[in-house]
Every structure is written in C-alpha cells, then in structure tokens.
Amino acid sequence: ILDILTFPDPRLRKKAQPVEQVDDRIRRLVDDMLETMYAAPGIGLAATQVDVQRRIIVIDVSEGHDTPLCFINPRLVAREGTEQMDEGCLSVPGFFETVTRAERVTVEALDRDGQPFRLDADGLLAVCIQHEIDHLDGKLFVDHISILKRQRIRHKLEKQRKEREHAEAA
Numbered sequence: 001i002l003d004i005l006t007f008p009d010p011r012l013r014k015k016a017q018p019v020e021q022v023d024d025r026i027r028r029l030v031d032d033m034l035e036t037m038y039a040a041p042g043i044g045l046a047a048t049q050v051d052v053q054r055r056i057i058v059i060d061v062s063e064g065h066d067t068p069l070c071f072i073n074p075r076l077v078a079r080e081g082t083e084q085m086d087e088g089c090l091s092v093p094g095f096f097e098t099v100t101r102a103e104r105v106t107v108e109a110l111d112r113d114g115q116p117f118r119l120d121a122d123g124l125l126a127v128c129i130q131h132e133i134d135h136l137d138g139k140l141f142v143d144h145i146s147i148l149k150r151q152r153i154r155h156k157l158e159k160q161r162k163e164r165e166h167a168e169a170a
C-alpha cells in the first residue's frame with residue numbers, strides 16, 4: 001500500500017514524465033497503485049498521487065471492482081459534449097464539488113504489456129479518465145471550482161493535518 005498525498009501538498013502539482021520502457025519495475029508500480037486504489041477505496045488513482053512523477057493511471061469503475069484498467073502515457077485524442085458530476089478525490093478527502101467535463105472521450109495509451117490501445121469512454125469512466133489525466137498534469141478537481149471554495153477546502157485540510165500532527169506528537 002502506497003501513501004496518498006493530500007492537498008495542498010506541492011508534490012501534487014508536479015508534472016508527470018512519460019514512461020520510456022514498460023518493464024517489470026513499471027508493472028510492479030501498477031500493481032502497487034491498484035492495491036492502494038482498492039484499499040482506499042477508490043475507482044481511480046494517478047501515479048502523481050503516490051508521489052511518482054510518471055504518466056501512469058489505474059482505474060476500475062466496474063460494479064464488482066474486478067476490472068482493473070491501466071493507462072500508460074495516456075492521451076485524450078477526442079472529446080465530445082459536456083456533463084457535470086459531483087467529484088471527490090483521494091487526495092482531497094471528504095470534499096465533493098460539481099465539475100464540468102467532456103461527456104465522451106477517446107483515449108490512446110499503452111497497456112501494462114506496453115501495447116498501444118485506444119478506448120472510447122462515456123459516463124463515469126470518461127469522467128474518471130479526465131480526472132486522472134488532470135492529476136498527471138498537476139491539476140486537481142478543486143482547480144475547476146471557485147478560488148473561495150478551494151481556499152475553504154485548503155484551510156480545513158491544513159487544520160485537520162495540524163490537529164493530527166499535534167495529536168500524534170502528544
């Protein structure tokens with residue numbers, strides 16, 4: 001299980017670099033990310049969230065939580081329509097805000113064997129893919145809401161962190 005960075009940790013703002021070679025080390029990281037995502041629990045996780053600046057995301061939006069998807073060097077090649085959804089984030093625990101995103105997307109990526117593939121997605125999968133690719137570019141869903149709301153969330157999470165550190169120190 002890997003530690004998930006929490007907003008406003010500056011490391012969440014780093015841009016991830018493309019993966020050159022999908023080797024066993026990358027596959028091990030993908031497996032660790034999936035384990036971390038299922039344990040959270042979550043339906044998506046980007047390498048940036050576990051302080052790895054590599055363009056890797058894992059997603060599982062299946063009912064049975066048994067259909068893991070892995071996107072290495074993902075690229076959005078098409079997007080259509082718009083839709084709004086209340087989004088959460090494992091890096092912004094406890095907060096949900098409405099975000100507008102494309103309704104349908106086409107994404108090109110490499111799979112865990114390094115094979116290129118293309119996927120057309122809509123619904124929750126489309127939202128999750130866009131949410132996770134944002135993470136790789138150092139963007140969070142709170143960047144799509146007002147400054148005032150983002151500041152309120154930041155102050156609450158900083159207060160929680162201080163209280164937790166204070167309690168642990170006691």
Ligand SMILES: O=C(O)C[C@@H](Cc1ccccc1)[C@H](O)SCc1ccccc1
Pocket residue numbers: 041042043044045046086087088089090091124127128131132135
């Ligand atoms: O990237 C993350 O932090 C995991 C996100 C992925 C996500 C956010 C908003 C909308 C779709 C996906 C979530 O926190 S995973 C938790 C979750 C579980 C069920 C439904 C929505 C979010």
Ligand SMILES: [Zn+2]
Pocket residue numbers: 088089090091131135
């Ligand atoms: Zn997130």
